[in-house]
Amino acid sequence: MSLLLANGTGFAQQKRNITYVPATNLQIVGKVDATPQAFHRIDTASFPLLPAAVKRRVVQSGGLAISFTTNSTSVYVKWCTKETTVSATMTAVAYRGLDLYIKNDAGFWQYAGVARPRAGQTCAATTIVQGMDTREKECLLYLPLYDETVRLEVGVDQGASLEAGPYPFEKRVLVYGSSIVQGAAASRPGLAYPARLARETGIDFLNLGMGGSAKMEKVVADMLATLPVDAFVLDCVPNSTPDQIRQRTSYLIASIRMKHPKAPIIVMQSVIRERGYFNLRSGERVRLQNEYIKEEVSKLKEKGVDDLYFVSSEGFLGHDHEGSVDGTHPNDLGFDRMIQKIKPVLMEILL
Amino acid sequence: MSLLLANGTGFAQQKRNITYVPATNLQIVGKVDATPQAFHRIDTASFPLLPAAVKRRVVQSGGLAISFTTNSTSVYVKWCTKETTVSATMTAVAYRGLDLYIKNDAGFWQYAGVARPRAGQTCAATTIVQGMDTREKECLLYLPLYDETVRLEVGVDQGASLEAGPYPFEKRVLVYGSSIVQGAAASRPGLAYPARLARETGIDFLNLGMGGSAKMEKVVADMLATLPVDAFVLDCVPNSTPDQIRQRTSYLIASIRMKHPKAPIIVMQSVIRERGYFNLRSGERVRLQNEYIKEEVSKLKEKGVDDLYFVSSEGFLGHDHEGSVDGTHPNDLGFDRMIQKIKPVLMEILL
Numbered sequence: 266m267s268l269l270l271a272n273g274t275g276f277a278q279q280k281r282n283i284t285y286v287p288a289t290n291l292q293i294v295g296k297v298d299a300t301p302q303a304f305h306r307i308d309t310a311s312f313p314l315l316p317a318a319v320k321r322r323v324v325q326s327g328g329l330a331i332s333f334t335t336n337s338t339s340v341y342v343k344w345c346t347k348e349t350t351v352s353a354t355m356t357a358v359a360y361r362g363l364d365l366y367i368k369n370d371a372g373f374w375q376y377a378g379v380a381r382p383r384a385g386q387t388c389a390a391t392t393i394v395q396g397m398d399t400r401e402k403e404c405l406l407y408l409p410l411y412d413e414t415v416r417l418e419v420g421v422d423q424g425a426s427l428e429a430g431p432y433p434f435e436k437r438v439l440v441y442g443s444s445i446v447q448g449a450a451a452s453r454p455g456l457a458y459p460a461r462l463a464r465e466t467g468i469d470f471l472n473l474g475m476g477g478s479a480k481m482e483k484v485v486a487d488m489l490a491t492l493p494v495d496a497f498v499l500d501c502v503p504n505s506t507p508d509q510i511r512q513r514t515s516y517l518i519a520s521i522r523m524k525h526p527k528a529p530i531i532v533m534q535s536v537i538r539e540r541g542y543f544n545l546r547s548g549e550r551v552r553l554q555n556e557y558i559k560e561e562v563s564k565l566k567e568k569g570v571d572d573l574y575f576v577s578s579e580g581f582l583g584h585d586h587e588g589s590v591d592g593t594h595p596n597d598l599g600f601d602r603m604i605q606k607i608k609p610v611l612m613e614i615l616l
Numbered sequence: 617m618s619l620l621l622a623n624g625t626g627f628a629q630q631k632r633n634i635t636y637v638p639a640t641n642l643q644i645v646g647k648v649d650a651t652p653q654a655f656h657r658i659d660t661a662s663f664p665l666l667p668a669a670v671k672r673r674v675v676q677s678g679g680l681a682i683s684f685t686t687n688s689t690s691v692y693v694k695w696c697t698k699e700t701t702v703s704a705t706m707t708a709v710a711y712r713g714l715d716l717y718i719k720n721d722a723g724f725w726q727y728a729g730v731a732r733p734r735a736g737q738t739c740a741a742t743t744i745v746q747g748m749d750t751r752e753k754e755c756l757l758y759l760p761l762y763d764e765t766v767r768l769e770v771g772v773d774q775g776a777s778l779e780a781g782p783y784p785f786e787k788r789v790l791v792y793g794s795s796i797v798q799g800a801a802a803s804r805p806g807l808a809y810p811a812r813l814a815r816e817t818g819i820d821f822l823n824l825g826m827g828g829s830a831k832m833e834k835v836v837a838d839m840l841a842t843l844p845v846d847a848f849v850l851d852c853v854p855n856s857t858p859d860q861i862r863q864r865t866s867y868l869i870a871s872i873r874m875k876h877p878k879a880p881i882i883v884m885q886s887v888i889r890e891r892g893y894f895n896l897r898s899g900e901r902v903r904l905q906n907e908y909i910k911e912e913v914s915k916l917k918e919k920g921v922d923d924l925y926f927v928s929s930e931g932f933l934g935h936d937h938e939g940s941v942d943g944t945h946p947n948d949l950g951f952d953r954m955i956q957k958i959k960p961v962l963m964e965i966l967l
Contacts (some may be wrong), residue, residue, distance in 0.1 A: 353713060353732035356801065356941065367894060376937045377894045381704035396895035450707065450803055452941040454949070461938070543718060543728045544747035554729040586727045587812070587952070590707065590803040597803075598948040601938070 280489060282423040283341050290331035291419060292429040293465075294405065297471045298437060298492055304329055304414040306473060307488070319475055325445040326408035328459055328472020332430030333419060334406050340404065341420030342366060344379045345388040346412035354450050354590045357382050361412035364455040365393045366464070368403040374433075374464040377404075379453050388416075388458040403430050405464075407455045409478065410448035429530045434469035438615060441489055442500030445536065447474025450590040458600045462608060468615060470498070480505045481513035489517070490524040494616055497528060499523055502535035503593075507553035514561035522570060529614050530570075532562050534578035536603065540592030547592075574614055581606055634692050635778065639768040643683035643780040646755065646814075648790060648822045649843055655680055655765040658839070665835045670826055674728060677759035679796040679810055679823020684755050684770060690746040691716060691755065692771030693731045696739040697763035705801050705941045708733050712763035715806040716744045717815070718751030719754040725784075725815040728755075730804050739767075754781050756815075758805035761798060762827065785820035789966060792840055793851030796887065798825025801941040802948060809951045813959060819966060821849070822924035831856045832864035841866070841875040845967055847878060848872055854944075858904035865912035873921060880965050881921075885915050885929035887954065891943030898943075926966050932957055 289303045300308040306324035318429060342363050351360040358364070363380035378394035393406075409415050421427045430489070440446050440459045448457030455461070459470035471494065478485075479501040489497070499517070501549045502510065514532075521530055541548030555578060562575045581595075581603045582588035588599025595603060626886070637957040640654045651659040658674035660666060667675070682817035693714055702711040714731035744757075759765050772778045791810045799808030805810070810821035822845065829836075838847050840848070851866070853861065872881055885906045892899030906929060913926045932946075932954045932963075933939035939950025946954060 312775055350735060351708070353708040353735070354730070354803070356707055357702070358941065362704060369893070375893065376940065376943065378891060379705070379942050383702070384701060394891070394894055396897045398896065452705070452801060452803070456938060456947070501938045539727055540728065540729060540745070542720070543745055545749065547745045587807060587948070589727065589879075590709065592727065592728050595805070596948040597938070597950075601949045601952075 273447065283420040284423050284427065285341070285343060285418040285420040286427055288331045288417040288419055290429070290430060294330040294433060295328045295330050295471055296355070297473050304408060304417065312484070312488045313463065315488065316478065316482060316484070318480070319478045319485060321472070322372060322447065322475035322478060324413050325411055326414040327410040327474055329408045331406040331417070332433055333406070333427060334401055334430045335404060335421045335425055335427045336399050337421035337425035337427070338397045338399060338480040339422055340393050341390070342393050342406070343388070343390040343418045343420065344380070344414060345416040346382065346409055346414055347387065347596060348412050349385050349387055352411070352449065354594060356452055358453050359410050359448060359451050361407070362454070363393060364407040364453040366405040366455055366502055368486065374405060376455065390538045392533045392588055401426065405433060407541070410451065410454050411456055434463050436496070436615065437471060437494040438468055438496045438498060439471050439473055439489070440498040440500060441473045441479060443474060443479040443503040444476035445503060445594060446472060446475065446500050447476050448472070449476060450594040451600060456597055458599065458604055462602055462611070465608065466612060478504060480509055481517045483516060486517040486520040490520040495528060496531070498531045498533065498611070500533045502533070502554050502558050507550065507557050510554055510561060512559040514558065515565060518565055518570060518573065527572060527586045529572045529574065531574045531611065531614060532558060532578060533607070534558055536581045536595060536599070537579055538593050539582070539586050539589045542586070546604040567579065576607060576610055621794050625895065625922040633774040633930045634771040635774050636692070636771040637767040637778055639682045639770055641780070643783060645681040645683050645784060645821070646679045646822055648824050655759060655768065662933035663835070663839045666839065667829070667833060667835070670829045670836060672758055672824035673798065673829060674824070674912065675764050676762055676798070677765040678761040678825055679808060680759045682757040682768070682770065683784055684697045684757070684778060685752055686755060686772045686776055686778045687750050687752045688772035688776035688778070689748045689750060689870065690773055691744050691854070692741070693757070694739070694741040694769045694771065695731070695765060696767040697733065697760055697765055699763050700736050700738055703762070703800065705945060706762065707803050708735070709804050710761050710799060710802050713805065714744060714760070715758040715804040717756040717806055725756060726794070727806065736962060747870060752777065756784060758811060761802070761805050761808055762800070765822070785814050785818055787966065788817045788822060788845040789819055789847045789849060790822050790824055790840070790845040791849040791851060792824045792830060794825060794830040794854040795822060796825065796854060796945060797851050798827050799823070800827060801945040802951060807948055807951065809955055812955055816959065817963060829855060831860055832868045834867060837868040837871040841871040844870060846879060849884065849962070850881065851884045853905045853909050856905065858901065858908050861905055861908040861912060865909065866916060869916055878923060880923045880925060882925045882927060882965060884927045884958070884963065885909055887929055887946060887950070888930045888942050890933070890937050890940045893937070895918060927958060927961055
């Protein structure tokens with residue numbers, strides 16, 4: 266009861282002073298590469314030939330997070346993004362909000378709170394969690410999946426501790442892919458599938474999802490090969506046409522292999538697009554995409570490319586057709602089913 | 617190949633004429649009660665004393681659907697809602713969009729397409745599914761969960777059939793509850809849990825979710841008792857304070873029992889609010905809510921109220937804390953886990 270009363274005083278943000286720290290002073294997690302702007306994933310100035318559609322996505326903060334420790338009973342956030350629009354099949358919280366996890370007593374990362382952006386405004390300030398006890402906690406704050414984060418500050422009660430946290434994951438596994446990798450349509454940033462995989466396995470799955478792109482363009486293949494990572498997951502079938510898959514897969518894999526002679530390269534088939542069940546043309550396209558990517562990987566293996574793996578998408582979304590928001594993008598249920606399928610396969614290769 | 621070519625001509629909405637029919641000429645599904653305005657759930661004029669917060673919700677179309685049959689290769693929709701805002705933890709498609717299911721060859725309702733509202737506009741027109749074969753199909757079109765639907769027309773290719781469909785469900789089971797029943801935060805309208813239960817069981821679970829309300833007010837209890845249904849699911853713990861639960865549960869159940877002497881009344885505990893794990897006050901509130909509702913139901917059973925059932929919320933969202941969008945509202949993963957728990961319990965009572 267005394268515990269309740271003690272916490273009863275901590276709820277009103279107005280009543281107490283808050284100490285804010287720029288997130289760049291804390292530990293940034295999930296960076297694919299070093300960038301002059303902290304919350305970009307790729308420095309587009311270093312890769313000027315990237316397609317515009319790719320440049321637009323790699324400066325969005327999908328997959329990035331901030332690690333910090335605090336004993337504050339509340340955590341506050343102030344942040345600004347570039348846009349105010351949100352796609353019709355995502356929540357504003359996932360698209361341009363924040364998502365906080367805290368390591369629980371059992372040592373697992375556990376959901377603690379979301380920060381809602383303000384409709385029509387690029388900046389917002391809010392309390393993301395409150396009413397906690399004062400034990401020191403490890404926190405992981407996920408950034409907006411689909412917007413560019415231009416400013417972020419983390420706040421705690423005046424007098425409470427706030428330090429950069431340890432880097433929470435080991436091994437760097439790049440996940441190159443489409444909107445599905447970037448996080449559409451997870452309901453909040455921490456539920457994008459690379460983020461869930463990282464928390465559940467301890468391996469740093471680095472989000473290089475590019476909504477609408479990931480078409481294995483030559484210039485993108487060359488860029489991917491330069492990235493400082495230990496392994497590659499290529500989930501880049503959905504937006505590539507069947508012909509592009511035939512024409513581009515071998516170059517992509519050869520480029521990576523040249524710069525990373527021993528890195529595991531894991532190629533995933535596309536999730537079955539639900540809309541393809543009734544839309545016959547759509548269904549045929551997905552069938553061909555998945556057939557061709559399998560053939561391409563088989564050919565490369567026959568040619569002697571080692572440490573190259575293929576993951577079938579069979580049963581990725583389950584069998585009740587409820588695992589997508591729009592026939593294309595998994596919802597949280599679809600992602601969960603997909604993770605149950607791919608996690609053991611990835612672990613066997615990566616551990 | 618000829619199939620592909622034949623369908624290749626059917627994709628461009630501009631190229632063909634569309635015949636639109638008002639949805640009110642087709643079969644409306646999921647009505648709690650008769651209303652002068654077809655897409656309202658309750659006629660607020662008949663219950664003038666309802667709290668304003670309740671009136672606001674019961675005119676929203678959450679849970680309503682349109683049953684029709686067609687052999688058109690495409691289905692088109694035109695619709696208008698009242699608002700243009702969307703809550704930050706829901707998708708625009710769920711909040712004010714449309715969601716189409718088609719009965720598949722195995723006789724199951726299967727997702728077929730969503731219609732995205734236009735940002736900033738109350739009206740939109742779009743193709744919800746295309747490229748289908750020309751066999752006659754049974755369709756079920758779910759209306760916006762959180763907006764008031766003021767107009768809806770269904771379109772098919774000129775010359776294609778379009779008829780009111782059969783009423784697809786049997787038995788009328790009212791689900792009275794909060795935002796969770798109304799469908800926050802399902803990713804699309806067809807994934808609200810009463811809708812999923814109806815498709816999976818064939819029983820007509822009627823959505824009377826009221827975001828922010830469902831506080832068992834006396835006037836609401838009196839209204840519920842008048843509704844023409846066969847059974848009641850009361851999922852009304854989340855927004856009721858612990859004290860309200862103690863004060864109001866017995867009146868609610870007595871009112872229903874007086875008008876429905878034999879109808880099963882099923883009382884559900886609240887989903888454990890994820891935010892209550894770190895927020896100690898929030899956690900205590902949910903613990904008390906769930907303890908008190910259990911006590912109230914036990915007392916009524918001891919007093920001899922028959923056909924009264926209690927469903928524990930133990931394990932409703934699973935154990936990884938990933939089943940909510942914001943610590944309060946289940947996401948599609950949380951709803952799926954909840955449905956796996958409650959479906960067999962409900963079926964045992966209702967069948």
